Amino acid sequence: MAQVHSSTVPFEEDDHRAAFIFSSGEDDRQLPTAASRPAKKRKLAGAGKKAASQPQLQQPAFGSDSTFIPLFNGAESPEAVNLRKELFEASWPVLETRIQHVLREANRSTLDEVTAFLQQAAQEKTEKITAGFIITGPNIVSQDLLFEQLSERLYTEIRARVVRLRASEVSNLKAALKKIIRDATANESEDDDGSVVVPSTVSKALFYEAGVRTMDVDPKKGRKYLDYDLDVLSWSDRIQFDVLFGVATSVELFQARLPRSTARLLYGAQFDVVQANSVLESVVKTAVAGSRATLRIGPSLLRSLVDRQQEQVAGIQLFVSSVKYAYMCHFYANPLSVLLAKQLDRKLLQPEHLRAVRMLESFKAKVEVAIDARQMNHAQAMIEDDDYLIAQILEQQQKCEDYLKQLLRTLHLISSTGLSTVSFTELYMTALSKGIDLEQADEMIRPAEVVRRMNADEFLNFIQKLLHATETGSPELELQGWASEAEEFVDAVTELRGEVEGLMERSKHNGTTLRSQYSAQSKVLRTTVVAQKVQLSQDTAALTEEDKAYTKAIDTMTALLSQYLRCEPINNLFLHEIWVYDSKLPYREVFVPRPGAAFARGLSRPHDYLACACCSKVDGGLSSTLPTTCILYHLYLEAGALINVADLWSAYYGLVGNDDDGSMNREGLDERSALVCFYRGLAELRMMGLVKQSRKRADHIAKLKWL
Amino acid sequence: MVRRKITGAVDALAPRTDHKCERAVDPYDVPDDNAAIKKRRRTANVDLNAQSPIINDDEVENDENVPQPELEPTPRKRRGRPPKAAPTVTNGQATTHSAQRQRTVQAVTPIKSNGVDTPSRRSIADRSARKKSARALIERVMGDAVSDDELEDRDIAREIYESSEEEQEEEDDEEQEQEEEQEPATPSNRGRPGRKPRARARKRSPTPPRDLPPHEQYFYQNKPGLTKTSSNTLSSLKLLTHEEYFSLLPKLKDSHAADVDFLHSLHAESFPxxxxEMSQGFTLCLYGYGSKRRLLHNFACYLNSNYPSxxxxxxxxxxxxxxxTARDILxxxxxxxxxxxDSTSDLTPTISALLSQLSSTPLTLTLLINSVDSPSLRKSALQFLFCTLACHHSHxxxxxxxxxxPDFFFLWDASARAQLNLAFHDATTxxxxxxxxxxxxxxxxxxLGRKARRVGGKEGVIFVLRSLPENAxxxxxLLVGEVLVAMEDESKNGEEAAVEYRMVYQKAVEEFICSSEMAFRTLLKEFHDHQIIASHKDAIGTELLSLPFRKEELESILEELTA
Known part of the structure; x- marks a missing residue:
């Protein structure tokens, strides 16, 4: 509040300036004011913590790094605050580099193809213009990286200058030419160490990126560029031009827009880009599921993130930002995030931390379980003994790591051996939310069915995959091989393999194929005529000894799998709140805003924001105490598509004005003052784009918005 | 009788012409002061008289029979009336019909020949609907046995009838409105909202349904015929002038000022x-009702004091x-x-210059942009500039x-949003x-369309001039140049800069812009129409021309014009 008052004065003079450098001439006066700000409520708090800040007088440069504010109503020790900050700074950038790596890798094959094509085209020396069409699909937005990589690559490999033209950037031919010349020559001066480059060795690749939004326009523009290129053809003995197009739809559509004479001059090839889904899959594996991720993104948040990627054509960058935001929220607003530190200093934990831990749902659940199990001492110690609790917390760290390992191993085995057909992301989300229990009938993973349907060869292959996965782990998930840890499982599987191999040998010797009770061929349909009626019966074909043994092997395998592949839902874990971030609210507010709803709410129920005494009674209704614009908005809602301003005014004045008799409503405004308010409200409605002038009738305005 | 049959056939075949004729002598017609209509009616009558005196008789009869309901004081009573009318019905009906039908044939000609000012199609339809409903009511009373399925029709008929009665009461008010409506050569379809749907809507749902979702609300409110509004105008109200507005404004006390401050302080708590978020490479986007100027200003203060560097x-x-403009920003x-x-004239090199300069300095910049969705920033070039700045690699x-x-979201396409990396916050202030x-x-x-404001600033002028010929x-x-020169001179004595009409004319002739004063006047008229020029006479009667723009605006206009 103090700030509010202090700042009303100085900025009046900047009112009419369009752009200016901000300088508060009263830094010295402002600083103490800011430092004495009152306690504040955090909106962001993921775990619903209320916290406050007493900004300290540490003064880092804004931009390089930023301070975290002490939580627990300011009681959090500076060490703990710093630790949170360090944890964030240690965890996210690592992940970000990994993600960048994954994204760059995803484009590798496209890059190779394009480069090869251009090289080959350069050797062929045709009269035509070399044109590559890169089919990006609708998510052309997220392909910035690809084009960037392409220009780097082309420069290093074939010394090509790359000028990138974007539909939005170059609206006409002149702008395009300017940009081409400028970019091309700028590169020259920068890169060529002063040596003059003979133009014939310079090949320029023009990128023309056709955005999906402006698709109808773009091909025409593309045509312009090609026309331009035709002119440049006269120079082609000296400068070699290649054109690369980014196409969001298809080459056919693009070609349909080109005149035939232009199309004939192209020597083209088409390249596909890795589709968004597979990129998303690898990013999820790396950044969300991978063992490097210090913070787990909870299943429901992850679900909404993934859904958004699929429903809206959002670039992968948005997904990355959202995950980053989840990290930010957790470390910035949850004081318990210090518990994520690998080597936790006990002294760092304040009584507030322990109190907060005891407030957690998972803590309560654990204590209740202990009471149910009659472990009264344990339960009591948990609640009363701080040291005991700290010990439990530290112990839990290890448990969480184990859980994670088990989870990832299970998922890796399932996805790499083809036990489940759904995507890894889907599998991961299910595992987190519902856990994996193969004995429970689950839509997604039915190992028994999959395994039973296998013939002997497939079965062996499957075993091979299992063993391989166990041995090598997954580099994507940063999962080490764990064969040495799971000796029992490996042994059992290896034994099964030997057995089945032996069985196959024997049946081959006998001249039969090995089959199990479950394979389809074993069922024989028999028809018998009994008393002139046909009876159908299913009979198990006679199984050989080997077949029976094989059937047994399959049964053993399914039992083994369901015993070994299992994990709990993540919410069953003690202290899961600390290392799982699953709050959808900040994400929704920050990334999927509903401005229309916010405006509508503000205008129709100002009390929700203002919390004023005068408007609390009306509860979304109309009252003379509401701010003018809100009153007008209410009247606006009641009106039809065309509003008579005279009626609007009389309705408004009737509500806020004083009576002409002077007997009623003494607090009301006189006509001219009310008119001033009315003007302001109407002007604001117009500014927000709710109404516009209507030429249909005098003094009427037209409604434009239905929020 | 033969003739009647034929007219009946014509009636059925060409209902529209029928309505047109009825329009002229409709007994239910609102007595119309509109000169055009009067005139038409007169011609119609004259024609009718000339052709057949019998019809005159019919008309008289008709007039006697039907206007009776108008004498009834309220529609309520009217509802009870029809039984009373029953005895006379046979007669009445027969005459009405014959009158209408006969008139049909004969009246066709005059209207067609006259057809310049066709009444709005809808109003014709309305009148005929009213007429038909009256007929239906009478018919119903006459033939007492009514089948069930007619019941609904009857209700509608009555409603139409009654609604038209009501309107007659409002008649006086409407006169003015009708004048406005009928004047245009082609009346708009919505000029006169249909009465039928309105009447129905009024009966079924006296107030519009409240809880409809916005899109349903849209369709509901845009139903044809629902755009009925009263014909009140603000003519009795003296509108505010700037002076009055600003003299009254300080006296007004905002009862919510404290609450608004409190809300502001809540938002201020989010500054850290x-x-x-900004330090992590997100672009903040604050939205919500209310001015966010003070909030951003205080945010700037916060940044300045907490991260002094x-x-x-x-x-x-x-x-x-x-x-x-973009140049201001750059x-x-x-x-x-x-x-x-060292600013260059071209836009794009300045961006790259800016970016390269940025990479070479240790400085970081924070841009706080008020009203990012205001008309002046809506241009894609400017938004593109922001995107370029936001996604600059050195962050x-x-x-x-x-x-x-509420629509700011549409400023950016997917690519722009990806570059900006937006984090939205509801900052309703x-x-x-x-x-x-x-x-x-x-x-x-x-x-309100009361004052065609001069075309807004530089953009407006450029827009207007683009549509004018080269010499304009x-x-x-020329004018801008002269006024600027005058401004230089007169800035000392503080008067508004104006140039002499004669002088401008001379120069215009010298520069071959126009050859005669007539042409010169015509060009000036064009400027006057768009209010991008003002003229007045000084004390000794010299005609002076001035431009209603600030000096900076004029400079940028001149730049644009010479470019």
Whole structure:
């Protein structure tokens, strides 16, 4: 509040300036004011913590790094605050580099193809213009990286200058030419160490990126560029031009827009880009599921993130930002995030931390379980003994790591051996939310069915995959091989393999194929005529000894799998709140805003924001105490598509004005003052784009918005 | 009788012409003061008289029979009336019909020959609907046995009938309105809302349904015929002038001022969080109702005091300033980076210059942009500039945007949003807009169409001039130049800069812009129409021309014109 008052004065003079450098001439006066700000409520708090800040007088440069504010109503020790900050700074950038790596890798094959094509085209020396069409699909937005990589690559490999033209950037031919010349020559001066480059060795690749939004326009523009290129053809003995197009739809559509004479001059090839889904899959594996991720993104948040990627054509960058935001929220607003530190200093934990831990749902659940199990001492110690609790917390760290390992191993085995057909992301989300229990009938993973349907060869292959996965782990998930840890499982599987191999040998010797009770061929349909009626019966074909043994092997395998592949839902874990971030609210507010709803709410129920005494009674209704614009908005809602301003005014004045008799409503405004308010409200409605002038009738305005 | 049969056939075949004729002598017709209509009616009558005197008889009869309901004081009683009318019905009906039908044939000709001012199709339909409903009511009373399925029709008929009665009461008010409506050569379809749907809607749902979702509400309110509004005008109200507005404004006390301040302080608590988000490469986007100017200003204060660094500059851009251009922004940014900027005339090189300069300095910039969705910032070139700045690789520029409209989201396409990396926050402040942000009086008057405000600033002038011939543009360039010179001279004595009409004319002739004073006047008239020029006479009667723009605006206009 103090700030509010202090700042009303100085900025009046900047009112009419369009752009200016901000300088508060009263830094010295402002600083103490800011430092004495009152306690504040955090909106962001993921775990619903209320916290406050007493900004300290540490003064880092804004931009390089930023301070975290002490939580627990300011009681959090500076060490703990710093630790949170360090944890964030240690965890996210690592992940970000990994993600960048994954994204760059995803484009590798496209890059190779394009480069090869251009090289080959350069050797062929045709009269035509070399044109590559890169089919990006609708998510052309997220392909910035690809084009960037392409220009780097082309420069290093074939010394090509790359000028990138974007539909939005170059609206006409002149702008395009300017940009081409400028970019091309700028590169020259920068890169060529002063040596003059003979133009014939310079090949320029023009990128023309056709955005999906402006698709109808773009091909025409593309045509312009090609026309331009035709002119440049006269120079082609000296400068070699290649054109690369980014196409969001298809080459056919693009070609349909080109005149035939232009199309004939192209020597083209088409390249596909890795589709968004597979990129998303690898990013999820790396950044969300991978063992490097210090913070787990909870299943429901992850679900909404993934859904958004699929429903809206959002670039992968948005997904990355959202995950980053989840990290930010957790470390910035949850004081318990210090518990994520690998080597936790006990002294760092304040009584507030322990109190907060005891407030957690998972803590309560654990204590209740202990009471149910009659472990009264344990339960009591948990609640009363701080040291005991700290010990439990530290112990839990290890448990969480184990859980994670088990989870990832299970998922890796399932996805790499083809036990489940759904995507890894889907599998991961299910595992987190519902856990994996193969004995429970689950839509997604039915190992028994999959395994039973296998013939002997497939079965062996499957075993091979299992063993391989166990041995090598997954580099994507940063999962080490764990064969040495799971000796029992490996042994059992290896034994099964030997057995089945032996069985196959024997049946081959006998001249039969090995089959199990479950394979389809074993069922024989028999028809018998009994008393002139046909009876159908299913009979198990006679199984050989080997077949029976094989059937047994399959049964053993399914039992083994369901015993070994299992994990709990993540919410069953003690202290899961600390290392799982699953709050959808900040994400929704920050990334999927509903401005229309916010405006509508503000205008129709100002009390929700203002919390004023005068408007609390009306509860979304109309009252003379509401701010003018809100009153007008209410009247606006009641009106039809065309509003008579005279009626609007009389309705408004009737509500806020004083009576002409002077007997009623003494607090009301006189006509001219009310008119001033009315003007302001109407002007604001117009500014927000709710109404516009209507030429249909005098003094009427037209409604434009239905929020 | 033979003739009647034929007319009946014609009636059935061509209902529209039938309505047209009825329009002329409809007994239910609102007595219309409109001169055009009167005239038409007169001609129709004359024609009728000339052709057949019998019809005159019919008309008289008709007039006697049907206007009776109008004597009834309220519609309620009228509802009870039909049984009373029953005895006379046979007669009445027969005459009405014959009268109508006969008139049909004969009246066709005059209307057609006259057909310049066709009455609005809808009003014809309305009248005929009213007429038909009257007929239906009478018929019903006459033939007592009514089948069930007619019941609904009957209700509708009565409603139409009654609604038209009501309207007759409002008649006086409507007269003026009708004048306005009928004047255009082609009346708009919606000019006169249909009565039928309105009447039905009125009966079924007296108030519009409240809980419809917005899209349903849209369709509901845009149903044809629902756009009925009263014909009151603001003519009795003396509209505010700027002077009155600003003299009254300080006296008004906002009862919510304390609450607004409180809300502001709540938002201010998020400053550290916002700063953190910006430091992590997000672009803040504040939206919600109310002015966010003060909020951003305080945010700037916060940043300045909590992260004091010699290498950090905050630049504030006020989008609500109508004359804001990309160059303003770029020059400010450049001057923030280096004390003596060398601005070039072209836009794009300045961006790259800015970016390259940025990479080479240790400085970081924070851009706070007010009203990012204001008309002056809506141009894609400017938004593109922001995107370029936001996604600059060294991440030395951070942005915070404040949006004022609910539609700000459409400013950016997917690619722009990806570049900006937006983090949205609901910052509904309820703070009133300062006079610099919104010109209340002009906005409202423009909304009411009361004062065609001069075309807005530089953009408007350029737009207008683009539609004018080359010599008009040259003339305006000349004018701007002269006025600027005059401004230089007169800035000392503080008068408004104006140039002599004669002098401008001479120069225009010298520069071959126009050859005669007539042509010169014509060109000036064009400027007058768009209010981009003002003329007045001084004390000794010399005609002076002036331009209603500020000096900076004039300079940029001149630049644009000479470019």
């Amino acid at each position: 969080q916002w700063a953190f 010699p290498n950090h500059r905050i630049v504030i851009i006020n989008g609500y300033v109508r004359t804001l 020059t400010t940014l450049l001057s923030a980076l280096s004390p003596n900027p 030395k520029i951070r942005l915070a945007l404040a949006a004022d409209t 309820f703070a009133p807009r300062a006079p610099c942000e919104i010109d209340v009086v002009d906005e409202v008057h423009e909304l 543009r040259s003339l305006f360039r």
